[in-house]
Amino acid sequence: MRNPTPVRCGALLNLLQIWCDGLIAHQITQGSDRGGFGCPACGFVHGRSGDAVYPLLAIFSRTGDEKYRRAALQVFEWSEHHVSQPDGSWLNENYAGAWKGISCFSALALGESLRHYGDHLTPETQHLWRERLRRGADFLLDFMTFEVGDINYPISTAAALALAWTLIGDEKYRRRARELAYFGLDHFTQNSLLWGEGPRGRGDISPRGLRPIDVGYNVEESLPNLALYGELTGDKTVLDAVVASLRAHLPFLLSDGGWDAGWCSRQYKWTYWGSRTSDGCAFGYAALRGHDPRFATAAALNTRLLATCTHGGLLNGGPHLHSRGIAPCIHHTFCHAKGLAAALDVGFLDEKSSALEKPGDGVREWKEGAVFQVSCGGWRASVTANDLPHTSKRGGYPSGGSLSLLWHEATGPLCVASMNDYLLYEGSNMQTAANDAEKFVLTPRLELLIDGELFSSLYDGAAQIAWHTDKEAIELTAVGILKNQVGEAAEDADYQFVYRFVGSIFELKASCALPDVRLVFPLVSAQHEPISFQDKTLAIRKPNAIVYAQLEGAQWENDSAERVFNFVPGVEAHPLTAVLKGEAWLTLTIGSEVSCHV
Numbered sequence: 001m002r003n004p005t006p007v008r009c010g011a012l013l014n015l016l017q018i019w020c021d022g023l024i025a026h027q028i029t030q031g032s033d034r035g036g037f038g039c040p041a042c043g044f045v046h047g048r049s050g051d052a053v054y055p056l057l058a059i060f061s062r063t064g065d066e067k068y069r070r071a072a073l074q075v076f077e078w079s080e081h082h083v084s085q086p087d088g089s090w091l092n093e094n095y096a097g098a099w100k101g102i103s104c105f106s107a108l109a110l111g112e113s114l115r116h117y118g119d120h121l122t123p124e125t126q127h128l129w130r131e132r133l134r135r136g137a138d139f140l141l142d143f144m145t146f147e148v149g150d151i152n153y154p155i156s157t158a159a160a161l162a163l164a165w166t167l168i169g170d171e172k173y174r175r176r177a178r179e180l181a182y183f184g185l186d187h188f189t190q191n192s193l194l195w196g197e198g199p200r201g202r203g204d205i206s207p208r209g210l211r212p213i214d215v216g217y218n219v220e221e222s223l224p225n226l227a228l229y230g231e232l233t234g235d236k237t238v239l240d241a242v243v244a245s246l247r248a249h250l251p252f253l254l255s256d257g258g259w260d261a262g263w264c265s266r267q268y269k270w271t272y273w274g275s276r277t278s279d280g281c282a283f284g285y286a287a288l289r290g291h292d293p294r295f296a297t298a299a300a301l302n303t304r305l306l307a308t309c310t311h312g313g314l315l316n317g318g319p320h321l322h323s324r325g326i327a328p329c330i331h332h333t334f335c336h337a338k339g340l341a342a343a344l345d346v347g348f349l350d351e352k353s354s355a356l357e358k359p360g361d362g363v364r365e366w367k368e369g370a371v372f373q374v375s376c377g378g379w380r381a382s383v384t385a386n387d388l389p390h391t392s393k394r395g396g397y398p399s400g401g402s403l404s405l406l407w408h409e410a411t412g413p414l415c416v417a418s419m420n421d422y423l424l425y426e427g428s429n430m431q432t433a434a435n436d437a438e439k440f441v442l443t444p445r446l447e448l449l450i451d452g453e454l455f456s457s458l459y460d461g462a463a464q465i466a467w468h469t470d471k472e473a474i475e476l477t478a479v480g481i482l483k484n485q486v487g488e489a490a491e492d493a494d495y496q497f498v499y500r501f502v503g504s505i506f507e508l509k510a511s512c513a514l515p516d517v518r519l520v521f522p523l524v525s526a527q528h529e530p531i532s533f534q535d536k537t538l539a540i541r542k543p544n545a546i547v548y549a550q551l552e553g554a555q556w557e558n559d560s561a562e563r564v565f566n567f568v569p570g571v572e573a574h575p576l577t578a579v580l581k582g583e584a585w586l587t588l589t590i591g592s593e594v595s596c597h598v
Contacts, residue, residue, distance in 0.1 A: 010349035011300075011303065011304070011307070012282065012303050012340055012343060012344060012348060012349055013062065013344060013349055015303065015306065015307050015310065015340060016055060016058065016059060016337060016340040016341060016344065017059050017063070018310060018313055019055070019310070019313065019314070019315065019333050019334075019336070019337045019340070020052075020055055020056055020059045020068055020071075020337060021313050022310075022312065022313020022314045022330075022333055023037055023052055023056070023071065023313075023330070023333060023334055023337070024067060024068075024071050025312075025313055026038050026039075026040065026314075026330055027071055027074065027075070028045070028078075033045050033078065033082075034074065034077075034078065035074035035075050035076075035077050035078030036049050036075065036078040036082070037049045037052070037075070037330050037334065038330075039329055039330040039331070040314070040327040040328065040329075040330065041326070041327040041328055041329040041330070041431050042329055042330075042331075042428070042431070044094075045078070045082070045094065046093070046329075046330065046331050046334075046428070047082070047083045047090070047091050047092050047093040047094050047098065047102070047428075048083075048090075048092065048102055048105065048106065048277075048331070048334070048335070049075055049078065049079065049330075049334060050075055050076055050078065050079025050080075050083070050090070050106060050109070050110075051105060051106060051109040051334055051335065051338055052071075052072070052075050052109075052334040052337060052338075053072045053075060053076050053109055053110065053113050054109045054110075054112045054113045054116075054117075054337075054338050054341050054342075055334070055337035055338055055340065055341040056068045056069070056071050056072035056075070057069065057072050057113050057116075057117040057120060058116070058117065058341035058344060058345070059341075060072070060117070060120060061116075061117050061120060062344075069120060072113070073125070076129070079106070080132075082094045083098075084132075085100070087139055088103075088135035088136050088137075088138050088139030089103045089136070089139045089143065090102060090103045090106040090136070092428070093428050100139075100143065101143075101144070101148060101149045101153050103136055103139055103140055103143070104140055104144065104153060104156040104157040104159075104160045105156060105160075106136060107133060107136040107137060107140065107160040107163070107164065108156065108159060108160045108163060108225070108228075108338075109338060110129055110132060110133050110136070111133055111160065111163035111164060111166075111167055112163065112338075112341070112342065112345075113129070114126065114129055114130060114133065114167055115163065115166065115167060116345050130167065130168065133164055133167065133168070134164070134168055136160075136164075137160065137161055137164035137168070137173055140157050140160060140161060141161070141172065141173070141176055144157040144180065146180075146183050147200075150196055150197045150198060150200070150212075150217070150266075151184060151187050151194065151195070151196025151197060151200065151222060152196075152197065152217050152221045152222045152225075152278075154180045154183055154184060155180065155181065155184040155222045155225055155226050155229075156221060156222065156225040157177075157180050158177045158178070158180035158181035158184065158225070158226065158229045159177070159225035159226070159228040159229045159232070160177075161173040161174070161176050161177035161180070162174060162177040162181075162228070162229045162232040162233050163228070163232060165177065165232075165233075166232050174233065177229060177233070178233070178235075181226060181229045181230075181235070181238055182238075184222070184226055185237075185238065185241055187200075188241060188244075188245060189211075189213075189368040190368070191248055191366065191368060192241075192244045192245045192247070192248035193213050193218070193245065193248055193249065193366070193368060193369070194213070194218045194222055194223065194245055195211040195212060195213045195368065196211070196212065197212045197213065197214035197217050197218075197264070197265045197266045198211075198212025198214075198265045198266070198388065199212065200212075206387045206388050206461070207387055207461065207462070208370055208385070208387045208461075210368065210369065210370055210386065210387060210388055211368065212265030212266075212388055213264060213265055213368060213369050214261070214264040214265045214266040214267070214275070215249060215252045215259055215260070215261040215264050216259060216261050216264065216266065216269065216270050216274050216275030216278065217266055217269075217275055217278055218245070218249060219246070219249050219259070219274070219281040219284060219285075220274050220275050220278035220279055220280050220281050220284075220339070221275070221278035221279060223242050223245055223246055223249075223284045224279065224281070224283045224284030224287070224339070224342070226238060226241075226242050227239065227242045227246075227283075227284050227287050227288055228283075228287070228342075230242060231287065239288070242284070242288065243288055243291045243292070246284055246285060246288060246292075246295060247292055247294075250294060250298060250356075251359060251364065251373060252373075253298055253301070253302070253356065254356075254380060254407055254412075255301065255355060255356040255358070255409065256301070256305060256412050257273065257301035257302040257303070257304055257305030257306075258272045258273060258305060258407075258412070258413065259272070259273070259274055260373070260380070260382050260404075260405045260407075261275075261569075262382070262384075262397070262398070262404035262405055262416055262417030262418070262443070262568075262569065263369060263371045263382060263384035263386050263397060263398070263404040263417065264369075264397065265388055265397065267396060267397040267417065267419065267568060268396050268397075268419050268423075268425050268426075268430065268568060269426070269429065269430070269568075270568055270569050271317045271318045271332075271567070271568070271569045271570040272305075272309075272318050272319055272413065272416070272569040272570055272571060273302060273305045273306055273309055273318075274302070274336075276317060276329070276331065276332055276335075276429060276430070277331055277332075277335055277429050278335060278339075279335050279336060279338045279339035279342070280302065280306070280335075280336040280338075280339030280340065281298065281299065281302050281339070282299045282302060282303055282339050282340055282342075282343040282348070283299075283339045283340075283342035283343045283346070285298045285299040286299045286342075286343040286346050286347075286348035287342075287343075287346045287348075289348070294356070294357060296348070297355070297356055297357075298356070299343060299348060301356060303340070306336065309321075309322075309570075311328070312328075313333075314328045314330060314332070314333045315328065315332040315333045315336055316328040316332070316570070317329060317332055317431065317567060317570045318567070318569055318570010318571055319526070319570060319571055320526050320527075320565065320570060320571045320572040321567075321570050323526050323527060323528060323572070324527065324563075324565055324572060326431070326434075326438070326565075329431055331429065358375075359375040359380075360375065361375055361376050361377065361469075361474070362374075362375060362376075362469060362474070363467045363469065363474060363476070369384070369386060370384060370385040370386045370387065370465075371383070371384045371385075371386065371404070372384075372465055372467060372476060374474055374476065374499075374501060376473075376474045376501035376502070377501070377503060377504070378408045378409040378410060378504070378590065379406075379407070379408055379501050379506060380405065380407040380408075380409075381403065381405055381406050381407065381499070381501070381506075382403075382404045382405045383401060383402065383403055383404065383465060383476055383478060383499060384397075384398060384399065384401070384402055384404045384417075385399055385400065385401055385461070385463045385464070385465050385478070386398070386399050386461070387399055387461030387462065388461075396419035396420050396421060396423065396425070397417065397419070397420070398417045398420060398443045398445075398458045399458060399459065399460055399461045399463065400445075400456075400457040400458050400459065400460035400461070400463045400478070400480045400483075401457070401460075401463040401464075401465050401478020401479070401480055401497050402417060402443050402444065402445065402457065402458055402478075403415055403417075403443070403444045403497075403499065403508075404416070404417035404443065405417065406444075406506065406588075408545075408590050410542070410544050410545035410590050411542045411544070411545050411547060411590060412524075412542075413524045413571065414523060414524050414547065414588065415442075415443075415444050415521070415522065415523065415524060416442055416443075416524060416569055416571060416573075417442065417443040417568075418440075418441055418442035418443055418566035418568045418569070419441070419566070419568050420441060420443070420456070420458045420459065420485075421441070421485070422439035422441075422566065422567070422568070430567065431567050433567065437563075437564050437565060438564075438565050438566070438567070439565075439566055439567070440522065440564035440565065440566055440573070440575060441458075441520070441522075441566070442522045442524075442564075442566045442568075442571070442573050443458060443522075444508070444519075444520065444521045444522065445457045445458050445519075445520050446482065446495050446497075446510060446512055446517050446518070446519055446520075446580070447482070447517070447518050447520060448482055448490065448493070448512075448514060448516065448517045448518065450490055453484055454484065454485070455482040455483060455484050455489075455490040455493060456482060456483070456484075457480060457482060457495055457497070459482075459483040459484060459485060459487060460480035460481055460482070460483045460487075460489075461487065462480065462481075463478055463479060463480030463481075464478070464479050464480070465477070465478045472502050472503075473500055473501060473502035474500070474501045474502075475498065475499065475500045475501075476497075476498070476499045477496065477497070477498050477499075478496065478497040478499075479494070479495070479496050480494075480495055481493050481494055481495070482495060482512065482514070482517070490514070492513050492514060493512065493513065493514050493517075494512065494513045495510070495511065495512040495513070495517070496509070496510070496511045496512075497509070497510055504589055504590040504591075505587060505588070505589050505590075506587070506588040507585065507586070507587050507588075508521070508585070508586040508587075508588075509583060509584075509585050509586075510580065510583065510584055510586070511580065511582060511583030511584075512580055512582075512583075515580075515581070515582075516579055516580075517579070517580045518577055518578070518579055518580070519554065519577065519578045519579075519580055519584060519586070520575065520576070520577050521549075521576045521577070521578075521586060522564065522573035522574065522575050522576065523538075523540065523547070523549060523573055523574045523576055523588075524571050524572070524573045525540050525542075525547075525563065525572060525573060525574045526563070526571075526572050527561075527563045527572055529541055529542060531561045531574060533556075533559045536550055536551055536552070536555075536556075537549065537550050538550075538556070538574075538576070540574065545590050545591060545592065546590070546591040546592070547588060547589075547590060547591075548587075548588070548589040548590075548591055549576065549586065549587070549588055550586070550587045550589075551578055551584060551585070551586050551587075552584065552585045552587075553580070553581065553582070553583055553584035553585055554578035554579060554580055554581060554584035555578060555579075556576060556577070556578055557577045557578055557579065558575065558576070558577060561574070562574070562575070563575075
């Protein structure tokens with residue numbers, strides 16, 4: 001076996017080593033689960049723990065510390081004993097009947113380990129892992145059809161089979177990989193966004209003509225794996241499509257490394273830095289950084305955000321999970337560690353400090369997602385009328401002209417969309433809320449209880465959005481009807497939102513035809529940020545600015561400093577609420593430190 005490569009300095013490498021140390025700290029050393037990683041949040045060993053063989057060997061290669069190779073061998077053994085199946089598949093969790101589609105990700109982790117670090121293994125282990133990869137690839141040949149799973153599955157299987165072809169040499173893997181990859185090419189919109197994270201049948205189209213799009217899964221899983229397929233096979237057609245799509249997704253990346261993805265089809269897995277059980281955007285952008293200098297910046301910015309969300313060696317599912325005292329799910333760490341290892345293996349190590357290109361002022365309408373993105377001075381925002389909740393069992397993301405993101409360069413996120421109702425669509429891949437305050441709906445909205453039934457602006461998939469700009473301001477107007485969860489409208493419940501951006505000021509005008517409708521405006525704020533109320537003004541001290549919130553036409557119902565939380569996207573908020581008397585105006589002003597009286 002070769003000697004490990006001497007360790008070099010780099011923020012990405014340092015973070016990967018922190019994560020691998022965190023995994024080892026939670027690796028079980030005895031009993032039936034020996035070798036698996038005990039999850040501090042979920043209380044069991046996640047079935048995909050074996051994917052960590054790749055990042056563990058990547059760190060061993062660079063440090064020579066035997067503990068990393070030993071941990072890799074032990075977690076492989078755990079996987080073989082608990083989730084490896086006689087048909088060559090791997091299970092998503094350690095129980096009979098669990099989802100086998102994740103076999104493509106297990107095969108990728110095993111294949112990348114062999115491709116990059118096989119000579120750190122004994123000949124016997126190399127043979128064992130190669131044969132395990134062969135059985136996994138043979139399973140995928142029959143199992144993964146065009147209809148199986150969301151679009152990330154056939155695309156990721158294309159990469160896994162291309163990797164098997166590279167390592168084993170059997171041409172059948174390359175042929176099937178190409179078929180699956182080119183099936184993926186059929187799923188790009190005119191704007192080069194990838195769709196398919198949800199129903200993909202011919203009839204699975206919303207009343208607005210929308211298909212399911214998920215930024216997080218696209219940049220963290222599907223596009224990186226399609227890039228890997230293209231690199232392994234030398235397929236320029238595929239690589240060109242991936243470059244175009246990675247470029248198209250850049251407007252959804254914020255300059256603090258977060259993603260504007262509250263409007264997306266698999267938003268229930270969204271956390272501010274990406275998606276919970278995929279591998280991260282670093283590899284895809286790092287691998288193709290030669291095509292666009294912004295790609296390296298994107299990979300670096302997101303990696304820095306991941307580092308700020310890392311505590312105790314584990315990646316937390318959002319910026320405020322740790323400060324709220326909620327244990328992190330270890331799944332985030334071993335998945336995203338794979339992405340960092342892959343980025344290292346394409347030479348992305350010492351990220352240079354750089355800023356993301358600032359978009360010009362204006363509104364961009366993404367018709368394929370019914371989402372409108374605003375850029376105005378320091379403001380970034382998105383407003384959505386996505387109507388997919390009415391056509392997909394994976395409802396939960398907002399509609400109705402909702403403000404799915406409000407962000408300022410001096411403060412970071414101020415409003416974010418959460419699930420409309422925190423339901424565990426993927427129980428083992430989502431954390432359980434301990435109380436109502438941990439699953440508070442964070443999306444700004446209007447709502448009304450009628451005979452105990454909730455009617456909300458979040459549920460109106462037929463809402464209409466219009467916008468206009470002048471020399472000073474940008475204004476969007478959304479009109480709709482308060483509806484219940486199944487889309488039934490309340491009588492005479494027409495509402496309107498007007499969003500206005502000008503200078504350092506954001507204005508919201510909310511109105512509804514019915515009396516006693518409640519405006520709910522959760523303002524993102526970690527519990528350590530001081531809050532004060534003076535007359536009709538709320539002030540929150542952020543690290544680099546002060547946020548002033550003023551309300552006219554109604555009165556705030558709460559003047560405490562309480563915070564609520566939602567795992568989507570992992571932030572706390574101050575739950576501002578007020579009862580409308582027809583209409584009300586909310587104004588947010590971003591002030592400097594010297595203007596603070598908190």
